[in-house]
Amino acid sequence: MNTKFYRISKGKIKIIAAKEEDAVKLSEAFDLIKNTDRVEYDYLQKRLKSVIVSSRLGSTNEFFMPERIWLANRSVIVKNDVSWLASLLIHEAFHATQFKNGKYVKSLSKLEPLALRVQKKFLQKLGESGNDVDRVQKNKYWKEMTGDKASSIYFRQLFKLYTDK
Ligand SMILES: [Zn+2]
Numbered sequence: 001m002n003t004k005f006y007r008i009s010k011g012k013i014k015i016i017a018a019k020e021e022d023a024v025k026l027s028e029a030f031d032l033i034k035n036t037d038r039v040e041y042d043y044l045q046k047r048l049k050s051v052i053v054s055s056r057l058g059s060t061n062e063f064f065m066p067e068r069i070w071l072a073n074r075s076v077i078v079k080n081d082v083s084w085l086a087s088l089l090i091h092e093a094f095h096a097t098q099f100k101n102g103k104y105v106k107s108l109s110k111l112e113p114l115a116l117r118v119q120k121k122f123l124q125k126l127g128e129s130g131n132d133v134d135r136v137q138k139n140k141y142w143k144e145m146t147g148d149k150a151s152s153i154y155f156r157q158l159f160k161l162y163t164d165k
Contacts, residue, residue, distance in 0.1 A: 005052075011045045016162070018055035022077040026051055029085035036125055040090060047093035052158060053077055060151035063092045064159060065099045071155045083126050087133075091119035113137065 006023040008015040010030040017023035034041040049068040059079070061072035070092045077085065094115045098105050105111075116137050120130035 011041075013045060013048050014050045015053075016050060017053035017077075019053070019074065022053045022074060025077055025082060026053070026085060026089075028082045029089055032082055032086045032126075033089065033122075036086075037122065040122065044089065044093050047096035048089070050162070051089070052162060054151075054154060054158060056151060056154060058148060058151055060148040060155075061092075062152070062155055063095050065096060065104070066102065067159075067163060068093075068096055069159065069162070071158060073151055083123065083128060084132070086126075087119045087122045087130075090122050091115045094118045 005016045005018055006020045008023050008027045010027060013030070015023050015026045015030075017026065030041075030044075033044060047068060048070065050070070052069060052071045053076075054071065054073050056073045057075050057078075058073040059075045061070065061076050063070045070089075076088070080088070092115075095104075095111065098111050098114070116133050120133040123130035123133065
């Protein structure tokens with residue numbers, strides 16, 4: 001993993017991406033959070049350890065607990081703007097607060113609306129409507145993602161490589 005992936009540190013959080021431009025875009029998203037809401041940025045430092053972006057296309061992404069590692073395929077980074085990415089980082093990191101004693105406190109269908117609410121609040125701080133978040137909620141796209149088995153397997157391989165070192 002060391003030779004093929006680009007790394008940028010944001011405080012204690014490590015960004016690791018197969019493509020340099022993806023790492024840079026995520027770095028900008030972290031800067032946006034820092035400049036918009038310093039308290040949220042400090043929360044993030046505790047809730048998120050690493051962000052890993054694969055070389056695969058597709059929008060599948062997954063948050064691993066208790067390791068606090070978010071894995072995403074490239075399209076998540078490429079197809080979204082920096083504001084949305086920043087809000088997504090806040091969303092994903094929020095899931096860390098929903099994890100107690102080795103498991104999530106509720107089922108995914110109950111966890112997701114709360115994380116989406118935090119995400120929307122941040123977008124509104126940026127002066128955006130946050131209406132796209134409602135669309136995500138309505139489409140329940142997090143349920144569709146579980147159908148992407150190839151990415152799920154690949155994430156686990158990457159995750160293992162990263163945590164074994
Ligand atoms: Zn979520």
